[in-house]
Amino acid sequence: MAQQYTKKMIRQVFINMLNERPLNKITVKDVVKECEINRNTFYYYYTDIYAVLSEIFQTELQTVIDEYNDTLSWEESFIVAAKFALENKTAIYHVYNSMQREELENYIYNVSGNIMIRYVEKVSEDISASLRDKKLIASFYQCALTEMVLRWIASGMKEDPDTITRRIGLLFDGNIALSLRRSAGLNDG
Template sequence: MSASEFTKCMIAQGVKRLLRTTDFEDLSVGEIAKHCGISRNTFYYHFKDKYDVITWIFYTEITPIMGDSDRIDNWGEGLLALCRYMQENKDFYIKVLQVQGQNSFSECLMDFYANLVRNLLLNAKADQVLDPRQIRITSNFYAFGLTGVVSNWAKSGMKAQPEPVIRMLQDLLSGEIFDKILALEHEAKKDEQS
């Protein structure tokens, strides 16, 4: 690990420790620097601001945990790994998911899932049926939904086990839930006609 990576890790761990007792919005760069035993200049040499630390944590800790969840048949495994990791570190993730806006954890998660869904669609040859705008809208739709479900779960304290919700999301995203609803509707219409 390079000296720069070591310093970034130290700052990230410092932010995590500080968030045990302080809300993210109340946290200042000065407090982070003091807690880590570094100067503000050292902080700014490695990060633009405290939001940049959150982005760095996402891309260095979360992305590898979710692994190669870029296929239709395994994206749920990546989401489950994310939820389990968040549960293990819930004090931190409950707080950072409350932060909204540019460079927030929610935005990183949104971007990750928008890219993931876009890649899933392209791997499934959806570009033969959908134009680029439709792929972008579809990707954003699912990314908003997945991020919203994860955020709501976190805001409720991560008490519920994530597996049942992830199974339902897999059914929803595969179209299975809509297929069941349409089948029931079809049966109801047949019964009315009888």
């Protein structure tokens, strides 16, 4: 119990600092001082600052997976998933502009993939689309969503992601089901 509390405290202090300054300006010394723990305690849980960052993204991904609801559209699921980024815009921007950008890109890619794979599976329940095509459709939307989010971050996160995501949903409404029906009608033989 105390271990979980300490790890959570370290992650929260780290996020708070990341919302205040760039990643390369945060040290283990800063974190342990703010947490009022010793360096050995920090190193018991994490190898370095980047391990804290990695665990934060893994924890957030698990939250998205746990909160996924089959009654939600992919748009609503994605908006729920974007909550962490919206609550920590500066931190996300600092990671994006750091040497750890790949960690952020992988997180976004994994969240997008999780949402789209589940959504494609739900839509395809009554459609006999091939497994290969289901994966291809989910992957296409996963890549598109990932790149859209990265562009949004690169442009300073000014536009409202809720509005953009809902607009994309309206513009592409029915395309996934249509693609799945096309798959069912194709002769792969």
